[in-house]
Amino acid sequence: MSNLQLDQNGQLRHFLSIQGLNRELLTRILDTAESFSTIGAQHVKKVPLLRGKTIVNLFFENSTRTLSTFELAAKRLSADVMNLNVRTSSTQKGESLLDTLRSLEAMHCDMFVVRHSDSGAAYFIARHVPSHVSVINAGDGCHSHPSQAMLDMLTIRRHKGSFPNLRVAIVGDILHSRVARSEIHALATLGTGEIRVIAPRTLLPRNVESLGVHIFHDMRAGLKGVDVVITLRLQRERMEGARLPSEREYFQLYGLTEEKLALARPEAIVMHPGPINRGIEIESAVADGPHSVILEQVSHGIAIRMAVMAMTMQIPVPEAKEAR
C-alpha cells in the first residue's frame, strides 16, 4: 500500500498520523523543530519561509490551544492564515465535508490544518485535495493527533536526551485518546525502552497490546520506576455512561498525586496534553510542581507545528544548531 503521507522521494507530503513514518523522519521533525525553537525569543518573531502561502485552519471541532498554536506557527513562518470554525458555518447548513473543502480550494489555499470529530477525516480530506495542497491532521476522532505527539517527543528528548533507555507511562482514557495513540506510535518508532498504559479496562481499547504496550490496571504498579508520566484528560462526558462510577473514585485510583508520583524515578517528568482537570486526573501540587513540564509542552507545540508545516510544504529549513 502506498503511503499517502509521503511523496515518491519519501519526503513528507501530508502529516496525518505517526504510523507510516520512520524513525529518521520523526527525528528530522524534532531536529527541524529545534531550529525553530529560538524564534519565539527573538525580537522579530518571524521567518519568511512560507511567505505568500495561504494556510487554512479548518476546525470542525472546538479547540483553543491547538488552533492558536497552529495559527501562531503559521504566522511565525510568514504565511497568510485563515481560521474557519466550520462547526458554526456551512456544515450546519447541510453542506458536505467535500463541498466545504472544494469551496476553500477555489480560494487557492496551500495547506489545510484539519481538526474533526471523526476518525479518518484527515485521511479522507488528504485523498481529495489537489496535489499541490498539503494536509496536517490537528486531531481526528479517537485516531490521531500527530503534532501533539511530536511536541511531547520534543519535550521528552529535551529532558531525557534519547528514548531507548526510557520507561514511559501513559495514564487515563486511552480508549478515546487520539493523543495516546499517536504518542504510543511515536514512542515505539523512536525506540522507547518500555511503554506502559495505565487505565481501567473500560478506558482501554481491546487489543491495545497489539500497539506494543504493557498494560497496568494498578496505577502504583504501573508508575514504579518510570521516567516519564503522561496523564491524559478525562473526558467528562465519559463519566455519564457505564465506564466509570465517579470522578471521586477515578481520582483515587488513577489521579496523579505526589504520593503516587513518588513511585516513579526521582527525576521523572510529568506531562499532560491539556486542558487539565485538576483534582480529577492530576492534583495541582503535581501539575504545578517541580516534575511538571506541562507549560514547556505548549511552547514546543509552536516549534513542532512550524516544523511540520515547513516540511510538508517542502521548504528547505536551515540546520538546527543543536540537532541531535
Place this chain on the structure above:
Amino acid sequence: MRTTIRGGHLIDPYNKIDGLQDLYLAEGRVVAIGSAPEGFRAEQEIDAQDQIVCPGLIDLQARLREPGQEQKGTIATETLAAAKGGITTLCCPPDTLAIIDTPAVVDLIAHREAQYQRTRILPLGALTQGLQGLQLAEMGILREAGCVGVSNGLMPIANSQVMRQAMEYAATLGITLFLYSRDPWLGIEGCCHEGIVSARLGLAGIPETAETVSLARDLLLIEQTGVQAHFCHLSSARAVRMVREAQTEGLPISADVTAYHLHLTEHDIGEFDSQCHVIPPLRSLRDRDALHEGLRDGTFSAICSDHQPHEFDAKLGAFPITEPGISGLETLLPLSLRLTQDDTLTLAEVIAYLTCQPAQVLGIEGGHLAPGQRADICIFDPHCHWTFKPEEMASQGRNTPFGGWEFQGRVTYTLLEGRVVFAAADETP
C-alpha cells in the same frame, strides 16, 4: 421458446449431475437432459462448450432499495445486476421504505418484478410492525401476499418477550424466521470490528459479542419455541461454533455467510477505506478462517451477496459517518468461485451453496435442473480471467472494495424460465 444448451459441463449438485450434458428447455421448463425428447426442435441454441451450466443462483440477502430509496437502487437496475451475476432468484429483507409489513408493499414489489422479469424476487415480511420490535406484524397475511419468511431486518428486537412471542406465532404458522444477530447495545456506536484495527485507527468497535450475545438468546428461544430459523450473515468464529453445536443438538436452524466476509478481514480497512465499512463488520483472520471451516463442514447452508447498493455520496466521508454495505450481486459468483481456487470447496460444493441449498432454506421450488423444473439457469466460463471494474457494474450502487480484483470465472448467460435475461455477448465492450 424451445432452447438447446449444447456442449456444456452441467453441474447440478441436487441431482448429482456433473458432466458434459446437453440441456433441453421448453415452455420455461427443463424438458430433458442428455438426449433431446422425441420431436424436439429448438428455436434457439446456446453454445456452452467449455462452460459450466448450472441452476440459476439463489441469493438469500439482497436489498433492492425500492420502494423508498431509489437514489441507491431500483428494482429495474438491481435485477439487471442480478441477471448479470447469474442470479435468478433473490430474497429481499423487509427494511425497505415503506417497510414490508403490509400486502400493499409486497404487491408493489411483485408488480415491478413482473414489469422487468429479469429475476424472481422473494420478499421477507416484517416480523414486527414498522420493525419497531414492539407489536407483531401480520405474518399470516404477509405470507398470503407472497412473503417467503419474516424478519426484523437489521433492526434488533431488544425485548426478549416480544422475540419469544414472535417466534411462537411464526412457529404456529410454520413460517421461517430470518434473524440478524445484533445486540442493540453492544457496539451501538461502532463501525468496525473491535480488535487490532479499531485499536490502531481509533474507530469505535463492534465486539464479537454483539453477534454472539444476541445469537445465544435467540438459540435458547428457538429451543423453547421450536420455530424454524435462519441466521443471516454470521461473521464470527464463535457464532459458527454456536450454530454448529445447536445443529448437532437438533435445533431447526440454518445459517448463511456473505461472499465478502469469506475474503476480507478487518485489515482490509487499511487507511479508512469506506468501501470496507459493513455491518456486521469484517472481523479477524481467525474469524474468516472459521467461516471457511463452517462452509467445509456444512454448518452454513448458503453463501449470499448481502447486496446493499449505495449512491456515490454515501461512501464519501470520514469512515464512521459513511453508510455500511457492499454492492455485491455482481461479485457473488466470482468471489464464491475463488473458494475452489484455494481448495476450500469443490466447484460442485460452491454451486450447491448458491443454488439448491438456499432453495431449501426458502422452501421453494428451484435450485436444480431435473426435467419438469423451471428453467432458471446460469452459464459461466470457468476459464475466463477478468478484472472487476466498478465502472462497468450494472448495479446503481458501485460501492465495492473489489475494484481491480482479478477473478477467474465469468457469467456468459442467465436464463429465467428459459428466457435469456443476460448474455455477455450483448454487453457493450
